Amino acid sequence: MSVIKYWGKRDEKLILAMNESISVTFDPTHLCTTTTVAVSPVFDRDRMWLNGKEMSLSGRRYQNCLREIRARANDVEDETKGIKIAKNDWEKLHVHISSNNNFPTAAGLASSASGFACLVFALAKLMNVQEDNGKLSAIARQGSGSACRSLHGGFVKWVMGKEEDGSDSIAVQLVDEKYWDDLVIIIAVVSSQQKETSSSSGMLQTVETSTLMEYRAKEVVPKRVIEMEEAIKNRDFSTFARLTCAENNQFHAICLDTSPPIFYMNDTSHRIISCVEKWNRSVGTPQAAYTCDAGPNVVLMARDREAATLLLRRLLFHFPPNSTDIDSYVVGDKLILKDAGVQNINDVESLPPPPEIEDDVLNYKYKDEIRYFICTRPGKGAVLLTDESQALLDPETGLPK
């Protein structure tokens, strides 16, 4: 999830951004894409399944990734398995790809970023591509811009680069996932997911119609990137939170300044943000930061574990679950729920109103607005899974299991 937002391309074809951006990678224990790739001389074409459903690979974005990876393929030899593929064979061989997300797809939780990063990484491993994650990120970028950041763990920056061909517009890791291990992430998955503008068409409209976009990209973001890097390196949560929130709000402001206007946040997102703002201001120093991408879901980052439990108590107070099943309402790192002192629905119902709310508390309960919460933390980047029982393709048929 980005904390300095990528919105607007300077090159549509190569997918080069108008400004640098910074993101944090979620712990794959709680949110990840798993991709299995297979090759066989009997495959007659490249095929792909997403969450079990076959989808077309004919789009430019997929073709870019397949072409660039094939161009870097090397000899593969595994004597124990009796496999031998020469470098030049890859051009003629077809692949099968199966990819699953363990979180909602196309809901503004960066599923396409995660997906393309995983796809490029998996294909690179299959074809014995020797390039490092930085070089691979430039390929993933041509699938989905923000995918370049998702190969790395921890905090990642997508640098602008200077080359015309985009070869140096790559992602670099700022710090790894263990560097700032105080941070706790809570994702509010919002119930109503209306049909939304896709981010690639949305950002094109913004570049073409917003009179604020260029000023933001040239004058505002570069300063924020420098400040944000400093804040991350110093684990300075107050600055981090201020910048993250300001960036979120400006990104959605720029979407609104588009013709036709793009509304990604809805009333529920607004309520969560107002709750966090009110709390932060009442404490005096930021306890949590918020950010949304191209959808209403809100990613909250808490200063530390204690702040996370206080945040979760506030969220559950305002957005109690609809059923008694608290276990499927707060998923991921369950320890935060335990630390918050919430074991069942009775505990939720007896949560006291947060002290910063002086108004009539009856106005501040919203059932049915949140689908569920995911508790997580910064995590590692793409990894190779070697346990064959986890493969998504059947080794006999080459089709999804």
Add this chain to the structure above:
Amino acid sequence: MSVIKYWGKRDEKLILAMNESISVTFDPTHLCTTTTVAVSPVFDRDRMWLNGKEMSLSGRRYQNCLREIRARANDVEDETKGIKIAKNDWEKLHVHISSNNNFPTAAGLASSASGFACLVFALAKLMNVQEDNGKLSAIARQGSGSACRSLHGGFVKWVMGKEEDGSDSIAVQLVDEKYWDDLVIIIAVVSSQQKETSSSSGMLQTVETSTLMEYRAKEVVPKRVIEMEEAIKNRDFSTFARLTCAENNQFHAICLDTSPPIFYMNDTSHRIISCVEKWNRSVGTPQAAYTCDAGPNVVLMARDREAATLLLRRLLFHFPPNSTDIDSYVVGDKLILKDAGVQNINDVESLPPPPEIEDDVLNYKYKDEIRYFICTRPGKGAVLLTDESQALLDPETGLPK
């Protein structure tokens, strides 16, 4: 209602704006403030009632208006009524003021603009102030910035001015209310009116925290003001609609780019805007423009009467009334409802979905989201009412009737 937005002061005390703005005055038949002022030697202090409820006049904004008007008072003599007040007496005499709005107060429908314009105009008449509406507008401005525009009818521009004391930061009429009589206005009064940031504190926060505000005020708005004036003078609805919508969206974008972010529009405002955008794009030329001020209510302006009936049919299709009482659901100029072929709740229920909606129409009905619609048109500015039976103060007691 403004079509080029005033947001941000360059001088908090004198209420001088960071950019010029343009508004259209609503027809007072449908939306107006009525103010009665009275003077008597028995009044021991200045007092005011708003919608029948006494309120304090101690605020700086009221004091500014009272002081500036008193400083310009003249001799008043009415032999038939036996009244004689010398110029210098006004400093010692106290006034009673009673003011009513025939539309929702403090709901983003410019009730404070209308109120201060009416107050200054009424006091000026009482005290025989000779200054024209332009000069009076500089006084009304010191009550509420946008009030300066509401003294005039038709389309009105608030010019920047150059003087340090703000004396030339006044409102001028661009065209009167009859000049562009094709225009039809439909106001959607949105049901849920959450507690909102007042516009004066909101714009101060924006100036202090938004990194886009200054660029907007200096680079974007001046060009739009020139284009908008041209569009109004040429009755060029397409340009007018494009600029009005872009201004609305940028104003709310700037509010969002504030820390803490200000949300004036809600999901209902967004739905109305999306409906208009979809319709405009399907026709190819704009049929309606939309704009909101510091609240979720949406002011829609239709190209002509025919477009207005088509718009109203769309609005009623998406937002049917909750009760069978259509007469209190669409108020103001009832003829538009008649032209739209809607006489009763059955007519609303049998409205066909607009052709531009290809999606599942069941998703697009929202009951309870709109309180009512007001149909109106551009109207005249402040006028003196001479019918004493309409007075809001009892001539015997000097108290509200």
